[in-house]
Amino acid sequence: MTIIWSLIGSIIGIVISALIFIPIVSRKVRKKLEEELKLAKQDAESIKKRALEEAEHLKKKAIIEGREELHKQRDEMERELRREREELKQWEERISRREDNLDRKEENLEKLRVELEKERNEIEKLRQEAENKLYQLAELSPEEAREIVFKRVEERYEYDIAQRYKQIKEQYEEDAAKHAKWVVVTTIQRYAADYTSEITVSTVSLPSDEMKGRIIGREGRNIRAFEKLTGADLIIDDTPEVVVISCFNPLRRAIAKLTLEKLVEDGRIHPARIEEMYEKAKREIYAEIKEAGQEALMKVGIPSMHPELVKLLGRLKYRTSYGQNVLQHSIEVAQIAALMAAELGLNVEKIKRGALLHDIGKAVDHEIEGSHAIIGGEIVKRYGEKSDVVNMIQYHHGETEALTPEAVLVAAADAVSAARPGARRESLDMYIKRLENLENIAKGFANIEKAYAIQAGREIRVIVEPEKVDDVMAEKLAGDIAKRIEEEMEYPGVIKVTVIRERRSVAYAS
Structure with a gap:
């Protein structure tokens, strides 16, 4: 606009100068000017009008x-806001x-x-009435009746009792010998192997809360780009x-944690930088996967394997089964199977390959539908492994027929590694359910006041009503509870049953 106005002013100035300083110009020239x-x-x-129209047009366009x-x-x-409100609702x-x-x-x-308590009181009342009537009819006190019964039983079955005691003693000695052998075998079987199993969350430390x-x-x-x-x-x-x-x-x-x-x-956090760091972290993790696979081959003593199988083997480092790291489990199975094969004179090198690769299907079983044993067999077959190795992998859960003794040994080594004490851990829900079942079994007996599962379920403490349970009955109650636990529950190790009978007498001196 300034240029236009300057141009107009120049033209007008020229014209005015011509009119002032050239008075002798003819009328024709003046008219032309x-x-x-x-x-x-x-x-x-016209230029001014077009400029104003263009400016108005640009203004309206910017406003729109x-x-x-x-x-x-x-x-948006x-x-x-509606979505958040719906979720909140x-x-x-x-x-x-x-x-x-x-x-x-x-x-x-x-x-x-309330109903159970009422029924319990009624049953106790009926029992007491029946007991009193029985004592009245016999014209004996409870202590006298008990003494007579015990004396007659002792006189009549003294030899039988002694014989039964001898049988029980011999049986316990035999059971103790079996248990001692089992402890020795289990101790030999167990070797020092540390298992670290990550849970479903990982934490990352920040230099300050401002970083959040x-x-x-x-x-x-x-955060949306990251997720x-x-x-x-x-x-x-x-x-x-x-x-x-x-x-x-x-x-x-x-990968997310490393990213x-x-x-x-780095300190610079924006979507493009997040994508760059993600790709970098993914490359590093996959390099670690390859290294883990190669390290597993070295531990077991296998000289070479197809590179893709090595990568899949390394992926098992980030897979767990019942809390047991699958790569460490595969290495352990290979070592156990190799020891058994050496003792039996079988092909050690072949069984090492089959045992190390027996769970290879777990590296991709979330991507392919089917059993990990069958999937694993198809994978190793695709990468050139022999039919004996394929059979070891597909047989280790009994889904196909065993074609060689090595296949049976791989299945046995897998069972030993998975079942040995400390190899696997229960889920939290199963653990809590087991503790609840343990307490409910104890509470199912009569005259139980309270029951607590302690020591991570390795001990159950039962508090009885002291006026209804004496010391002898407490001893029997502990055995009955232990027997029912053995019949109704499955648990690792041994559960200790402790029955507590406590009676307190309180008096006040004023």
Whole structure:
């Protein structure tokens, strides 16, 4: 606009100068100059008008685009807000239903407890009445009747009792000898192998809590990009200087953890940087996988194997089964199977390959449908392993017929490695359920006041009602509880049953 106005001013100045300083110009020239001045003014007005129209057009376009962007952002925020409200409403409804269920269960339990207590009192009353009537008819006190019965039994069955005692003693001595042999065998079988099993979460330490905001990013864009790339959930709570990575897949969790550690160390956190660090972390983890596979071959003593099988073998480092690391388990199975094969004069080198690869299907069983044993056999067959090795892998869970003695030994070594004490751990739910069952079995006996499972389920302590259970009955009760636990439960090791009978007498001196 300034240039236009300057041009117009110059033209006008020239014309005015011509009119002032050249008075001798003819009328024709003056008329021509006036026409040119008029045309110049018209051109200037036209240029000015077009400039104003263009400026107005640009202004309207910018206003429309701003309104569209504002409307788009507002719609997006409203959708996000509605989604969060719906999720919150669902959680509230779910919590409300659970509270209602808990209230109903609590009411039912209380009713059941009252009814049981009432029935117990009635039974005890009937038992006491029957006992009193029996004593009245016999005209004997309880102590006298008990003494007579014991004396007659002792006189009549003295020899039988002695013979029975001898049989019990011999039986216990035989059982003790068997148990001692089992302890020795188990001790020889067990060797020093440490197992570390990661749980489903990993923690990453931060230099300060300020880093949490940078990890989340503006409107959560960084955390969304991280979770989308890694397939792991990032949990950021009030715990100071710590974030938690949650993922059931140990391999994805390891890559996510290394990615976040690199981002925290670098300090620059944005979607493009997250993607760059993710690719770098993935390369490093896969290099570790290859190295783990090669290390497993060295431990077992296998000289060479197809590179793809080595990679799949290394992936087992990030796979667990009942808390047992699958790669360490495979190495252990190979070592046990090789020892047994050497003792039996079988092919040690062949059985090492089959035993080390017997769980190779677990590296891809989440990607391919079917049994890991069958999948593993097909994989090694594809990479050139012999039919005997394929049969060892596919037979170790009894899904095919064993074609060689080595296949049977691999299955036996797998069972030994998985079943030895300390190899596997129970899940938390099964562990809690076992403790509850243990307490419920103890509470199922009469005259039990309380029962507590302690020492991680290796001991059950039972508190009896002292006025209803004497010392002799307490001894018998401990044996009965132990017997029922043996019949109704499956558990590792030994469970100690302790029956506590405590009677307190209190008096006050005033």
